[in-house]
Amino acid sequence: MSKISRRKLITTGLATAGGVLGLTAVAGIAEKYGLIPPDHGGIYGLGETLTYASQRLLTRHSLAREFSRSQISKPPFANEMAPPSDAFKRLQAGKFADWRLDINGMVARPASFSLDQLKSYPSHSQITMIQCEEGWSYIAEWNGVRLSHVLDLVGVLPQARYVVYYSIEPDWWESIDMADALHPQTFLTYGMNGDELPVGNGGPLRLRVARQLGYKSVKFITHMTVTDDLKEFGKGLGSASPEGGYAWYAGI
Amino acid sequence: MISHPRFYWGETGNVLTPTLFKLPIPSSRNLVPTGYGYVLPDANGWSRYLHFQTAWVLVLTGLLYAISGLFTGHFRKDLLPGKADLSWRAFSTTIGGHLRFRRPSEGEAWSYNVLQRVSYLFVVFVLFPLVIWTGLAMSPAFVSAVPATVNLLGGQQSARTLHFFVSLALVLFLLVHVGMVWLAGFRSRMRAMITGRAGTSYSGSGRPMPSKPLERT
Numbered sequence: 514m515s516k517i518s519r520r521k522l523i524t525t526g527l528a529t530a531g532g533v534l535g536l537t538a539v540a541g542i543a544e545k546y547g548l549i550p551p552d553h554g555g556i557y558g559l560g561e562t563l564t565y566a567s568q569r570l571l572t573r574h575s576l577a578r579e580f581s582r583s584q585i586s587k588p589p590f591a592n593e594m595a596p597p598s599d600a601f602k603r604l605q606a607g608k609f610a611d612w613r614l615d616i617n618g619m620v621a622r623p624a625s626f627s628l629d630q631l632k633s634y635p636s637h638s639q640i641t642m643i644q645c646e647e648g649w650s651y652i653a654e655w656n657g658v659r660l661s662h663v664l665d666l667v668g669v670l671p672q673a674r675y676v677v678y679y680s681i682e683p684d685w686w687e688s689i690d691m692a693d694a695l696h697p698q699t700f701l702t703y704g705m706n707g708d709e710l711p712v713g714n715g716g717p718l719r720l721r722v723a724r725q726l727g728y729k730s731v732k733f734i735t736h737m738t739v740t741d742d743l744k745e746f747g748k749g750l751g752s753a754s755p756e757g758g759y760a761w762y763a764g765i
Numbered sequence: 766m767i768s769h770p771r772f773y774w775g776e777t778g779n780v781l782t783p784t785l786f787k788l789p790i791p792s793s794r795n796l797v798p799t800g801y802g803y804v805l806p807d808a809n810g811w812s813r814y815l816h817f818q819t820a821w822v823l824v825l826t827g828l829l830y831a832i833s834g835l836f837t838g839h840f841r842k843d844l845l846p847g848k849a850d851l852s853w854r855a856f857s858t859t860i861g862g863h864l865r866f867r868r869p870s871e872g873e874a875w876s877y878n879v880l881q882r883v884s885y886l887f888v889v890f891v892l893f894p895l896v897i898w899t900g901l902a903m904s905p906a907f908v909s910a911v912p913a914t915v916n917l918l919g920g921q922q923s924a925r926t927l928h929f930f931v932s933l934a935l936v937l938f939l940l941v942h943v944g945m946v947w948l949a950g951f952r953s954r955m956r957a958m959i960t961g962r963a964g965t966s967y968s969g970s971g972r973p974m975p976s977k978p979l980e981r982t
Contacts, residue, residue: 557811560818568906575910580776590779593796642777642921644905646809647794648769649779650921724906758810764906765817 547674547690551743551751552761565762572764573692577723580640586651589706591713592727601681601733609717614701618677618738621668628717631701634658634666639698645727646759653714655721656704661695664739672741677752678720679736687731687752688743688761689722698723701734726763728754768793768809772929776920785926820900827893834889843877844886850879884938892935899928 543549548566552558597605604612609628617623637659644650664676669691677688693699700721703710710716715732722729743751751761770788771778778784780797791801793808834840849855859880877885901907902915902924918924946954 557814557818560814560821563821564817568904568910572906572910575906577905577909578912578915584776586777586779586782588781590781642905644903644921646768646813647796648766648925649771650777651779652777724909726905758814760814760817765904 550760550762551688551749552755561760561762564765568762568764569690569692572724575724577639577641577698580642580652582640582654584652585640585654585706589653589711589714590649590651591711592645594713594732595682597712598682604681605712612717612735614718614735614737616663616667616737616739618740619670619673620664620739621670622666624667626663628703631658631663631718632703634662636704637697637700638704639700639721639723641698641721641723643727643730646763654706655700655702656707656710657700657702657721659697660699660701660720661697663701664694667739669739673739674741675739675743675751677738677740677743677746678731678734680731681733681735684753685731685733686747687720687729687754688746689725689729693722693724696722696724724764726765728759729763766929767805768807769797770799771797772926773922774919774926775922778922820897823893824897827897831889840886840889844882844889846879846882850882855879888935888938892931892938896928896931896935899924899931903928 540549543562543566548562548569550561550565553562612628614626614631615624616626635658636656638654638656640652640654642650642652660676673691675688675690676694677686679686689699698721700723702715702719702721703717705711705714705716710719715730718734719730719732720734738746740746743749747753748756750756754763755761766788767790770790770792771780771784772786772788773782774785787799790799791803791805792799793805795804834844856879859878863880898914899918901911902918903921908915908921915921915924918927
């Protein structure tokens with residue numbers, strides 16, 4: 514084996530030092546432009562950060578693929594669910610007439626919306642695929658109001674960076690950045706395939722995040738908080754998913 | 766795969782739709798009817814983190830390898846089979862030699878034979894690009910920016926099925942590859958791979974060999 518020359522050693526050393534400095538600079542810029550996911554710590558943090566940062570640069574405004582009516586999955590698929598909580602069953606007994614969605618945090622006008630109010634706003638539909646991290650998928654037509662419309666009504670403050678959203682079911686909450694929150698395919702969904710959104714698919718109200726895996730489309734939404742920092746929520750990893758070992762950003 | 770050991774063709778697939786095929790293994794989720802009365806422990810969280818982190822390692826080192834291989838002429842010199850090698854006769858000689866477990870002569874051991882060249886080219890330029898492509902085709906965010914990634918493959922579930930077979934082919938290659946390295950002398954081959962040069966004969970006899978590979982004739 515040949516000896517490693519002094520010149521080689523010095524060049525390698527300099528390159529390493531340059532690399533470390535460069536990485537530090539890149540990390541600073543990435544943080545400034547919101548390219549660092551909240552679960553960036555730990556041994557898998559680097560991979561997560563690379564995925565999130567590159568996809569934020571590539572997909573900020575891109576639209577999830579839409580399908581034709583004939584491609585809608587029949588029969589509609591509903592994932593299995595834990596039995597609903599008493600709070601849910603009470604509202605269900607009243608045909609969800611008392612269902613509320615509260616929005617607070619970094620907004621000018623915190624508000625509480627009824628389902629009828631949400632349905633009175635401009636309604637949109639999308640025929641998109643929902644993909645589960647397990648590997649299965651289905652296509653459905655989703656009807657709802659754009660989250661961006663409702664966020665406009667409450668007046669999101671300019672420093673806001675994330676929207677945290679909660680299911681009525683305990684310990685089920687997620688968050689998305691403003692790129693996804695204001696995305697035209699992010700719906701507060703109340704209808705599916707031309708009908709009411711079935712309970713099995715998240716009715717009466719599900720947040721549909723079309724460009725991420727199904728687990729970001731949380732079912733039975735009752736509460737949202739707009740924030741500029743996810744550290745104060747739960748364990749500070751961004752949502753319940755990373756606390757359970759799953760990635761916060763699920764665009765893959 | 767273990768959380769949903771069912772495979773489909775087209776855009777969508779779930780337990781309500783027919784499968785292309787099923788793996789006869791228990792699942793880690795009780796949603797999937799597998800015929801087994803139990804579910805395996807759920808390991809999807811950390812394994813997905815690991816998978817996507819190593820995907821980055823693959824893409825970045827793969828790019829480095831491809832660029833340096835083009836610039837140094839490694840692909841042209843060491844991997845592209847020579848004209849004489851591309852006849853059925855040359856192929857059958859090499860395959861015959863393999864089947865008879867004939868050891869290569871010293872000259873031959875310094876250069877890849879035609880079977881090696883063809884399989885390495887296939888792995889480098891077909892299997893690895895395909896595994897990356899089919900992987901990206903399953904990303905809902907990536908395909909929103911580049912829909913052709915998945916549309917060309919015939920749908921997201923087609924991409925998943927293809928991804929499964931391509932990774933299977935890569936695992937098969939790895940097993941055969943490591944097996945051959947073992948047969949050719951594990952220590953000397955590992956040293957050669959890591960340092961880029963071989964100091965001793967492939968047979969591990971300790972006999973010194975020229976420090977540069979012989980020119981191919």
